[in-house]
Amino acid sequence: MIALFLLAAMPAxxxxAVELDRLATRYHALGQLDGSxxxxxxxxxxYHRAFGLANREWQIPHTTDTAFRVASLxxxxxxxxVMQLAEQGKLRLDDRIGKFVPELSPEIGNRVTLHHLLNHTSGIVDYANYPGFWSNRLGEKVPKADFLAIMNRPLEFEPGSQGHYSSSNYTLLGWVIEKQTGKTYSExxxxxxxxxxxxRRTAYDAPDRIMPRKASGYVRALGQYRPADPLWIPNIGAGGGVVSTTGDFLKLDRALAGNALLTPxxxxxMFTAYVKDDVWGDLGYGYGWLVGSRTIAGKSRLVHEHGGNGNGFRTLVTRYPEDGKLVVIFLNEGNGNKGPEIxxxxxxxxxxxxxxxxxLPKPxxxxxxxxxxxxxxxxxALAHFDALLAQSSQPENGDGLNRLAYQYAEMGRASTGIAILQRATALFPRDGNLHDSMGELYLLLGSNGNARAAYQxxxxxxxxxGNAKEMLKKLGQ
Incomplete structure (x- = not known):
């Protein structure tokens, strides 16, 4: 009773803060939270606290002032x-992108507007996820012509008709910003x-720019860490080239809560949901943000959110603007996939x-x-799969098991990956991506018949x- 009285007497x-620290400490112990x-x-x-190491080679710990690559934030x-330039009359949101990037084909440049780019409804092919685009050159400068070659492929859909997340949209907007300001994106x-x-702790992460107390990025596979592959930041530029701190994102939140940066x-x-998002599916695309509502504490709450998943980093910022609440999580571990843990x-x-x-979370x-x-x-291990499932945090989808399967395949153990995917498809029988992955792993083993069945x-x-369609064509079906 005394303990209960003391807890009730504590300021809210x-x-x-005590409860947040209990949770964060547990997530760190599970290997899911290294960051701020x-x-x-x-x-x-x-609550503001850092966990783990900013640099594993030198065993340098994170602090709350550690700077992270924020990727798609x-x-x-x-x-x-872009909105500031619109306020200044230097562009209009219904301007066609061809006005600023004449290298685009007329079929694209004369149909896609800045509005379509801002809310991911352009239909322009995403270079970031185009098969083979990054092969053996993630850390090298990619010519502008190579980006344009992907962007000039036929539109995936009529502009404005649906949403599909694409970094090509924001690379194009970065070029617009530079043209209309006469400055580099960084300036x-x-x-x-x-x-x-x-x-003051945020910057464009240019290759020739030193950012003090910046975290190194890592990839974790099968419980082991390795340094993330080098990344030439100008390749991703206006879509993912900023470095910042969790503290600075509070300053951004406050600036957006007022009128310091933008008019009402x-x-x-910016914060209108124009079309349903295809990332998680519960919000909609605004301009640079996902916008919508979630039920929290028994009430529908307005949400502004965006995640970043880069080479060696994961980031997430979530605003509850009507209540003035904010959650920011920056991690220096990630392989570019939108892992569910964050x-x-x-x-x-x-x-x-x-x-x-x-x-408290489970493993x-x-x-x-x-x-x-x-x-x-x-x-x-697979014979004890059900027992492990009971001990776990109960996955909501097959993404984690899918990543694990690929990690084994990359080690030359594709058969182990297939066995994992078979258990994953039993858990999530409607997840087509798991079968797509299984097809790829069967191909690694030379089992074309099983690959064909998986892709089908x-x-x-x-x-x-589209990948399954293409692979079935190659396999003769």
């Missing part, structure tokens, strides 16, 4: 710059956003922020399975799966 802010977490309420910091800055960012917002009308346009952290931290009870199924395979071998099932579950 301190109470939430900031949780704020109406500009007041509730850069798109928020790019969208803000425009500094003068138009960072200095006005007081974001510009913010209304979103689970955001959900738990948000629940605590809104006064909800949260149970992920793919981590438990990898450890058991290492300890007991493939056959024994992937296409049955997702008739829009």
């Amino acid at each position: 802010k301190a109470d939430r 977490v900031l949780v704020a309420d109406r500009g007041s910091v509730i 850069t798109k928020q800055f790019t969208a803000t710059l 425009a960012l500094d003068s138009m956003i960072l200095r006005p917002a007081g974001m 009308e510009s913010k209304r346009q 979103y689970k952290m955001r959900r738990d931290f948000t629940d605590v922020l809104y006064g909800q009870a949260v149970t 992920s199924l793919h981590d438990l399975l990898a450890a058991e395979i290492h300890r007991a071998g493939d056959e024994a 099932r992937a296409l049955e579950l997702d008739p829009d799966n």
Whole structure:
């Protein structure tokens, strides 16, 4: 009773900070949180703490001032710059992109507007995920002509008719910004956003620019870390080239809550959900943000959110603007995939922020399975799959197991990866991507018949799966 009385007597802010620290410490112990977490309420910091190592080679720990590559959170800055130029009369949102990038074909340049680019409804092919685009040159300068060759491929759909996330959109917007300001993207960012917002620990991560206390990026596979491959930042530029801190993103949040960067009308346009997103599917595309609502603490809450997934980094920022609440999570581990762990952290931290009870997280199924395979071998580990599932945090989708399967395949153990995918498809029978992955791993083993069957099932579950269609053509069906 005394303990309960003391807890009730604690100020709400301190109470939430204790619970947030309990959760964050647990996530770090599970190997899912190496980085910095900031949780704020109406500009007041509730919790700000760093975990793990900013540099594993030198054993340098993170601090709350560590700078991270924020990957696609850069798109928020790019969208803000475009809106500022619109306010200044230097462009219109209904301008065609061909006006600024004449190298685009007329079929694209005369049909796609800046509005379409901002909210991912352009239909322009995404270079970032185009098969083979990055092969053996992730760390090298890619000629502009190579980007344009992908962007000039036939549109995937009529502009404005649907949404499809594409970094090509924001690379094009970056070129527009440079043309209309007469400055480099970095110079425009500094003068138009960072200095006005007081974001002194944020910058464009140019190759010749030293950013003090910047984290190194890592990839974790089968419980082991390795340095992320080198990345030539100008290749991703206005779509993913910014480095920042969790503390500076609080400053950005406050600047957007006021009128320091944009007028109320510009913010209304930016934070309108124009079309359903195809990332997680529960929000919609605004300009540089995902916008929508989620039920939290029994009430529908307005949400502004965006994630970043880069080579060696994962980032996520979530705003609850009507309540003035903010959750920022930056990690220096990632392989470019949108892993579910950071979103689970955001959900738990948000629940605590809104006064909800949260149970401590359990290990992920793919981590438990990898450890058991290492300890007991493939056959024994998979025989205990159901027991491991019961011990885990119960995956909501097959993404984690899919990544694990590829990690084994990359080690020359495609048969292990296939066995994992077989269990994954039993858990998530409607996930066509798992069957698509299985087809790829069967091809590695030279089993064309099984690959054909896997791709066929992937296409049955997702008739829009272009990769499955292409592979079935190559396999003679």
